[in-house]
Amino acid sequence: MADSTSLAETSTALAAPAAAGPDIRFEDVAITFEREPVLDGISFALRHGETKAIFGIAGAGKSTILKLSLGLMRPDQGRILVLGEEVSAMPEADLFELRRRLGIVFQESALFDSLTVRDNVAYRLMEEDVVPPEEIEKRVREALRFVELEHTLDLLPSELSGGMRRRVAIARAMINQPEILLYDSPTGGLDPVTSTTIVELLVKQRDVFHTSSLLVTHRLQDAFTMASHVFDPQQNCMVRATPEQRQQIKMTFLILHEGQVIFDGTLTELKGSRDEYIREYIS
């Protein structure tokens, strides 16, 4: 793993004061697609600096939660507060400002296929039009160095492997050091080795920048790894956490079932759950 000091410094310099409440709060949120209720009155909160892994079977509404958080979709019922702003009631024009404080890694990366890796990663900064070109180049290189893909600057997304595209998407999401990161199945469809590389990046991002994040995943193992490992800057890699370090990891788990939140708690609480569905799910 590469040096991340300068990015961390940038992060500290750019970080806005944390909102008084949780970074994300869902209050009795419901949404229906084609007359089928997908989320049926769910409530949860993402605290500052916390990573919350969201589980559920396909179609349970996991990705919908991320899109609702960004205001890309509107709920039929309930309130969604992100960084103190009620996204469920904001006009689209105001949402663009708020979205600049968030980053998202889409399920299939969603890189702009006609732009090079450099332009994809720099996209947000170029759109804001306030950062000088030399500074953009520096930050793009730093972000790509963080995901160990600095050599791909001039390649097109179609020239990258699936794992490399996810890493570029992570670099794009973190280029302006957002206050919240949303990951939509970042390891989905990847081989175990590449998945581990991505999980290691998420752990590095969490432990270096302490960014609050929602992680949607099908793979329990990924979230368990995140809950049991920390990033070691000396070794520049992810290592198994000591019992003391585990206490420090702000990682929680949320399980969706039939449109409802049936579990929201820590790894210890999850493992101790007596709910039959949860026990079957985690077994």
Added chain:
Amino acid sequence: MDLVSPADFVKERLESVQAYALLSWQSITNLFSTPRYLADTLVQADLIGVGSLPITLMAGFFIGAAFALQSSSTMARFGSLSLMGQLVSLSMVKELGPVLTGLMVSGRNASGMASELGSMQVTEQIDAMRALGTDPTRKLVTPRVVATIGMVFILTILADFVGIVGGLAVSRALLGLDAHEYWSKAWQALVAGDIVMGLTKPIFFGFILATVGCYFGLSTKGGTQGVGRSTTQAVVVSSVLILVADLFITRVMMLIFGS
């Protein structure tokens, strides 16, 4: 295939019309606030204008030539073959030039816009753009609408001109008409009302084909099959709307300038 109740069907259609109207309105109102994407507009103008130039010129020339040839027997029967220049120029400028250009550009670019934006939609690139703080209607729709209106306007003038030249070629080579007479009649027949009508239509046609192409692209659902469906729908709907709009614009212009 699922059966849809008539009420749901009507509701869906009304929602589509509403979404299209909103997108069209936004594509214009975006011009009056920042950010504006001038570079994207120029790129689109190049793609639409320069890219459509050969097909528009060829279509314009051959439709003018064929029109002159088709009309010659009827005109000869009434002994008015010498009015060929007038007939071709009025037909090209008021009707054939704008409609033909609109349909040609629609076939090439409404489909292109629908497939490009549709592919971006199904691969979540549109959502990514919104998530990165960019309004897709500003970045993708408005530049295409502005560029298309400008380019269809210019292409129509060129199509009108080469159409009249096509008529001249046939009149001279096959009908034995005097080139100077043809040209002077073609030129003198045009009055301000004809030119205004001929130059108003491409503005509406360009707007229609760009907004329809973008609308179907941005509302694409269902993967690559959905992209194909959107592309086809964009061409069909924009072509039909161009023909419908042509009738209404012609009627309004005739009321304003007299028949």
